[in-house]
Amino acid sequence: KAGVTQTPRYLIKTRGQQVTLSCSPISGHRxxxxxxxxxxxxxxxxxEYFSETQRNKGNFPGRFSGRQFSNSxxxxxxxxxELGDSALYLCASTPSGVTDxxxxxxxxxxxxx
Amino acid sequence: GENVEQHPSTxxxxxxxxxxxxxxxxxxxxxxxxxxxQELGKRPQLIIDIRSNVGEKKDQRIAVTLNKTAKHFxxxxxxxxxxxxAVYFCAASKGQAGTALIFGKGTTLSVSS
Numbered sequence: 001k002a003g004v005t006q007t008p009r010y011l012i013k014t015r016g017q018q019v020t021l022s023c024s025p026i027s028g029h030r031x032x033x034x035x036x037x038x039x040x041x042x043x044x045x046x047x048e049y050f051s052e053t054q055r056n057k058g059n060f061p062g063r064f065s066g067r068q069f070s071n072s073x074x075x076x077x078x079x080x081x082e083l084g085d086s087a088l089y090l091c092a093s094t095p096s097g098v099t100d101x102x103x104x105x106x107x108x109x110x111x112x113x
Numbered sequence: 114g115e116n117v118e119q120h121p122s123t124x125x126x127x128x129x130x131x132x133x134x135x136x137x138x139x140x141x142x143x144x145x146x147x148x149x150x151q152e153l154g155k156r157p158q159l160i161i162d163i164r165s166n167v168g169e170k171k172d173q174r175i176a177v178t179l180n181k182t183a184k185h186f187x188x189x190x191x192x193x194x195x196x197x198x199a200v201y202f203c204a205a206s207k208g209q210a211g212t213a214l215i216f217g218k219g220t221t222l223s224v225s226s
Contacts, residue, residue: 033213043157043202043216056213059114090156092214101147102214104156 001027004093004105012111018079021108025072025093031055032074033102034066037088046089049074081112115140117205119217126193128226136203136217137185143205146179146186147214152199160201161188164208193224 005024013019025032034046045058049068066076072093078085088109092102116139126132138146147162163170163177163186170177174193179186190197200221204214 035214035216042218043204043214045213045215048213058213101159101162104149104158106156 004091004103006089006091006105006108008108009106010109010111012113013081014113015081015083017081018077019081019110020075020077021089021091021110023074023076023091023093023105025074025091026095026103029093029095029103030072031094031096032068032072033092033094034074034076035090035092036060037090037107038086043090046076078110083112086110086112115143115205115207115215117203117215117217119203119220121220122218123221123223125223125225128193128195128224130193132188132190132193132197132222132224134188134201134203134220134222135185136187136205137183138205138215139184140205140207141181141184142207143215145206145208146177147204147206148177148188149202149204149216150199151202151219157202190222193222195224195226198222198224 007022031050033048035043037043048056052068063079068074088107090107092104119136144165149157150160151157163179174191176189200219202219203217206214
């Protein structure tokens with residue numbers, strides 16, 4: 001089975017722009033979670049989607065949003081980018097949403113200039 | 114909300130020695146505790162996990178112990194090898210719908226030969 005994939009792998013944006021990141025879960029996995037990883041804050045939970053519904057949300061401003069499609073692929077969007085949004089954005093998928101073993105993608109490295 | 118503290122932040126050992134990383138959590142409702150290993154430039158990978166109905170779990174050179182009363186859990190690596198060098202993250206989850214993992218800040222393990 002193919003693993004979790006994320007596109008693009010690298011992005012450079014300027015302040016004020018917006019960005020959309022994509023995540024394709026392992027085939028058959030219905031839950032997708034997003035995490036932000038930075039050297040200072042570590043891995044922080046952004047949100048989780050299951051069957052196209054956001055089921056849980058972390059403590060991030062409304063500039064961070066996401067969605068999930070009927071094929072379980074997920075996108076996250078960050079509007080009005082700030083320098084502090086520079087990070088590695090990781091998504092993870094789980095088989096059914098009630099199991100907890102999360103399989104991570106390789107991440108998207110976002111740099112905001 | 115849940116808070117996970119992880120210690121130490123860095124750990125240096127000689128090849129063949131044992132390494133222990135400790136985590137404490139705040140939410141007594143948490144019942145799933147995975148450990149992830151992240152090598153430089155790579156995605157986090159699950160190395161072992163434990164659920165609250167078990168006190169200890171072992172997989173070859175890796176073991177995890179859980180003390181629910183004290184709300185702490187530990188990762189033990191025996192007979193360390195240079196390839197064990199990486200950043201290790203502990204996490205906690207309530208294991209319910211939403212599957213949000215709350216991570217510790219990570220431990221950088223260096224194994225010198």
